[in-house]
Amino acid sequence: MTVATPFTRRVAGVFAARVLRYAVGVVTSFVLARILGPAGRGAYYVVILTPTTLVALGQMGLPSSISFYAGRGRSGAALQRTSLLLAAALSAVLIGLVLLALPWLEESVLQAAPPELVRLALLSLPFQFLASFASSALIGRQVLRNYNVILVAQSILMLALIVVLVGVLDLGALGAVVANVLTAAAAAVATTLELRRAIREDPDEAGRPGILFGELASYGARSYPGGIAGFFNYRADVFLLSALLGDPAAIGLYSLAVSLAELTFFVPDSVATVFFPRVASSDRRTADELAPAVSRFTVLVTAVAALALVPVAFLAVNLIVPEFVDSLSAFLIILPGILALSVSKVLSSYVSGLGLPQRVAFVSSAALVVNLVANLLLIPVLGFRGAALSSLISYTAHAAMLLAITSRLAHRSPLVYLVPTGAEWQRLRSGLDELRRRLGGRTPPVDESGAG
Numbered sequence: 001m002t003v004a005t006p007f008t009r010r011v012a013g014v015f016a017a018r019v020l021r022y023a024v025g026v027v028t029s030f031v032l033a034r035i036l037g038p039a040g041r042g043a044y045y046v047v048i049l050t051p052t053t054l055v056a057l058g059q060m061g062l063p064s065s066i067s068f069y070a071g072r073g074r075s076g077a078a079l080q081r082t083s084l085l086l087a088a089a090l091s092a093v094l095i096g097l098v099l100l101a102l103p104w105l106e107e108s109v110l111q112a113a114p115p116e117l118v119r120l121a122l123l124s125l126p127f128q129f130l131a132s133f134a135s136s137a138l139i140g141r142q143v144l145r146n147y148n149v150i151l152v153a154q155s156i157l158m159l160a161l162i163v164v165l166v167g168v169l170d171l172g173a174l175g176a177v178v179a180n181v182l183t184a185a186a187a188a189v190a191t192t193l194e195l196r197r198a199i200r201e202d203p204d205e206a207g208r209p210g211i212l213f214g215e216l217a218s219y220g221a222r223s224y225p226g227g228i229a230g231f232f233n234y235r236a237d238v239f240l241l242s243a244l245l246g247d248p249a250a251i252g253l254y255s256l257a258v259s260l261a262e263l264t265f266f267v268p269d270s271v272a273t274v275f276f277p278r279v280a281s282s283d284r285r286t287a288d289e290l291a292p293a294v295s296r297f298t299v300l301v302t303a304v305a306a307l308a309l310v311p312v313a314f315l316a317v318n319l320i321v322p323e324f325v326d327s328l329s330a331f332l333i334i335l336p337g338i339l340a341l342s343v344s345k346v347l348s349s350y351v352s353g354l355g356l357p358q359r360v361a362f363v364s365s366a367a368l369v370v371n372l373v374a375n376l377l378l379i380p381v382l383g384f385r386g387a388a389l390s391s392l393i394s395y396t397a398h399a400a401m402l403l404a405i406t407s408r409l410a411h412r413s414p415l416v417y418l419v420p421t422g423a424e425w426q427r428l429r430s431g432l433d434e435l436r437r438r439l440g441g442r443t444p445p446v447d448e449s450g451a452g
Contacts, residue, residue, distance in 0.1 A: 022265075025155055026259070028155070030316065030320050033256055035172075036172065038252035038324060040252070041252035041256065043252075047113045048121055048176075049235060050113070054098065054125055055125065059224075066133055066136040075209060075211060077205065080192075082213060095125055110242065111246045112246055112251055117177050120181065123181050127181075130191070135191050138195055141198060141202075154186065226362075228364075230367075236375065237254070237379075240375045240379060245379065252324075253384055256327045291347070292416040299342060301428060302342035310332070314328060333385065333388040336392060337394075340398070363398060363401040363405065366397070
């Protein structure tokens, strides 16, 4: 029997949590689609995307920076104090700016969103910052077991609130937004308490060096362009659909297509979550050896998941929400792009973990330009399917550029990052065994040395 290493066990743990989280998420997505319909779901999607976008704009690369320095052994208490101050300051500034700009935003990128719901959704902003910063510190420390539980509980809470507020109380999009704010608050409290627990139980905490804001800002400034460009590469299409079409129903159809396609994200997200701090704490030779194997394995599992998802998505949409059947064409267009993104996520973790986030920033910025140009050209002609095609084009370009950079850094052929071998199939079988044990609540006997 293959003995699980600390790294593979962490990936399996995160993977199991993501599987459960996305399973609950897809139920939530279909419940919302069923109750709200295309127009209501589209309006809700734009509303909740607003504070999420503000977090992406205002975080200044700090989550990556916190994770990087936590992985390098900096004081957890110092990181937490700094995070709390930054979350409060950033939230206050951003909420004030948005309230001032809201009249203009309502006439452009937010015209598909009810203004009163946008204002309500802004209440989640400080909670999202807190959860993001605390989660980054936990990930950097590789303290993942309880963090994984929090992720699953967060999804379950969201589903329960949606059922009560939207399904039972019939509050519509208002109830969905309230559920989102309450879930964000609960996640912030839970991750903050978990970080405090991890700090208290760390025997080396007293001897760990502190952190200066300038250090966080320096690394964050290098990773921020990549983070913000990457975010808008994923989400600019929704705002452009709102600005160019102003049709909540089209956005509702497109958002379901995106939600379905992104179900396969649990694979690369699980790997990247663990891989980035692993690279940050490893020597260069170890990182160079890990990257190809991790990338190939991610490609294999993501491809298997995507192929399995297609018949399930078609059956579910036709049986549960037939009014969303037009979203399936966009889903099929986006899905190969998600496979390309699985490569991007792993290779971004490798390059950033080497301390070179500016290269990831350059690639993400270039891909964003491709995305914006394609959307502006294709949405007026093809509607929300044009947005799907634009995503496919930009995601593929993003992966190709990162692949070229990684190959040059490690002096390896691009194919070694893409083509799975027999070893990856064996790891897949071992990983499925480990996943079954995780989901079944059984922990195999393994060497715990070095485990986080």
